[in-house]
Amino acid sequence: MLRMLVLRDLQKTYTKLRLGYLWTLLEPLGMSIVLWLVFSVLLSRHIGQQPYALFITIAILPWWWFTKGIAQSTRSFKRNTNALRISLLPTEIWVLRVVLVSMIEFLFSLPIILIAMIFTRTIPGPLIIFYPVAVILQFLLMYGLGLLVASGVAIIPDLDRIVRICMRALFYLSPVLYSITKIPEHVQPIAAINPLVGILGLYRIGFWTEEIETPWHYGVSFGAVILVIGIGLLVFKKLEPRILKGV
Amino acid sequence: MARIHLTPELDSMIDFAGVGSSVVRQTRRGGGGRKHALRRMAGEFQNETEWILRDITTSVRVGESVALIALPDDGREEFLRLAAGTLIPDTGVVRRKNYVVPFVGVVPALDRSYTFRQNIYIIGGLLGMTPSEVESKVDRIAEEADLDGRLDKYLSNARPIVRQKLAWAICMAVETRAYAIEQLLVVGDGEYREHCWAELDQKRADGLTFLVSSDNDDDLLRFCDRAIVLGSGSIIAETSVEEGLAIRKEMVPSSKRKKDKARIEEDEEGEYEDL
Numbered sequence: 001m002l003r004m005l006v007l008r009d010l011q012k013t014y015t016k017l018r019l020g021y022l023w024t025l026l027e028p029l030g031m032s033i034v035l036w037l038v039f040s041v042l043l044s045r046h047i048g049q050q051p052y053a054l055f056i057t058i059a060i061l062p063w064w065w066f067t068k069g070i071a072q073s074t075r076s077f078k079r080n081t082n083a084l085r086i087s088l089l090p091t092e093i094w095v096l097r098v099v100l101v102s103m104i105e106f107l108f109s110l111p112i113i114l115i116a117m118i119f120t121r122t123i124p125g126p127l128i129i130f131y132p133v134a135v136i137l138q139f140l141l142m143y144g145l146g147l148l149v150a151s152g153v154a155i156i157p158d159l160d161r162i163v164r165i166c167m168r169a170l171f172y173l174s175p176v177l178y179s180i181t182k183i184p185e186h187v188q189p190i191a192a193i194n195p196l197v198g199i200l201g202l203y204r205i206g207f208w209t210e211e212i213e214t215p216w217h218y219g220v221s222f223g224a225v226i227l228v229i230g231i232g233l234l235v236f237k238k239l240e241p242r243i244l245k246g247v
Numbered sequence: 248m249a250r251i252h253l254t255p256e257l258d259s260m261i262d263f264a265g266v267g268s269s270v271v272r273q274t275r276r277g278g279g280g281r282k283h284a285l286r287r288m289a290g291e292f293q294n295e296t297e298w299i300l301r302d303i304t305t306s307v308r309v310g311e312s313v314a315l316i317a318l319p320d321d322g323r324e325e326f327l328r329l330a331a332g333t334l335i336p337d338t339g340v341v342r343r344k345n346y347v348v349p350f351v352g353v354v355p356a357l358d359r360s361y362t363f364r365q366n367i368y369i370i371g372g373l374l375g376m377t378p379s380e381v382e383s384k385v386d387r388i389a390e391e392a393d394l395d396g397r398l399d400k401y402l403s404n405a406r407p408i409v410r411q412k413l414a415w416a417i418c419m420a421v422e423t424r425a426y427a428i429e430q431l432l433v434v435g436d437g438e439y440r441e442h443c444w445a446e447l448d449q450k451r452a453d454g455l456t457f458l459v460s461s462d463n464d465d466d467l468l469r470f471c472d473r474a475i476v477l478g479s480g481s482i483i484a485e486t487s488v489e490e491g492l493a494i495r496k497e498m499v500p501s502s503k504r505k506k507d508k509a510r511i512e513e514d515e516e517g518e519y520e521d522l
Contacts, residue, residue: 008361083373085349087373088333088375241336
């Protein structure tokens, strides 16, 4: 059933737009190019690893998935009120659905990394095997966070606006544009609480082994992932009766 | 279907024990005085908890057809949804012997941007059918719903009557032992109504349980064995259908309820524009 809902959603996005699949590639590609131009060519700062174009592309794709998925899950119950009213299925599937749809779109956009690799002539090392691990971790994080915000809307109607601002802030607080190793050492432990630090790091260690220098970052981040899932499930269970009343 | 728990050892089909359900209504902050002036201007909302249903204790036996009689917007829909489990009670427990198929608001759940076939899969799935089960039934559903060949057309401009028939056909195709039906006991006109009745009578003869609410008194008189009468959120009487209808005639909608009704009608108009 869930598979069907996800397929329908994908079908909808890919048949309606004229360029269809190309948009999945063009959107993040455009963003990476802009950011690369600004930070590498115009400002020529060394805030990340070299080659910077690849460095940024690798983080932009998961970030794109993250914002898209979370923004959509805030609306997931509200958009499906009618279906929710007759559904005998577990309520969680509506959040799972948007997270899965955005994940598949993310997987579809992976060829961009290949383009960036060819463009910068870089070949990943053996640690690239951590890439799928990062995907799984991000999926879990998003499921927990998605449940949290989706059910939070039931008590705080303006939550989607708050989430939007938080995402903007999170973009700069997470090592998307920069490497965690480049910020002052005494701030690093605080930054690592952000689960995205560990996840983005895992995406990158296949290319830059420097990222692995501080393994405890990953420990802290994974702890945070588990915490987020726990809170998400708890809040969801608590608010489920109110969600079913139709927000 | 993890959400809905069944109690197979239950004697009756659906059992309500001290069930209550409330909604939080948002009203514009009233009150004069300087203190609240700013809040009034900002249009701040105030939350107000209203109990739609209070302390409902009753049960529906296996194989009976029960009419739920109440004024419109007086907890009928909530009662049916609680019975099916698509609403979780705030107090008390509802227990069921089998899955109860909620035929409450199925028509609005049809998605106009999908084809008839896709809608059958999705709605069928939501009501508890497995994809393979729908697969085997999709042709029969199309036939029942008089689709003749439109199965792969988009639903976009389908007339309300077509939607109703589709919803009805999907619901009737679900393999279940109990139904909770709001309004659409029979749909369509003339011949089709007869067809609906034949199907329903067959299901009743097979020993299925029905919980029905409708504004059409004749339907209730024809179909139901007994009635549960709701008034201001509580059970007033459990009696025969005739008496139940007589009791409802005496109930006068309070002015507040009239206002609520007007609000709901407005909403419905909006919905129709959308169709």
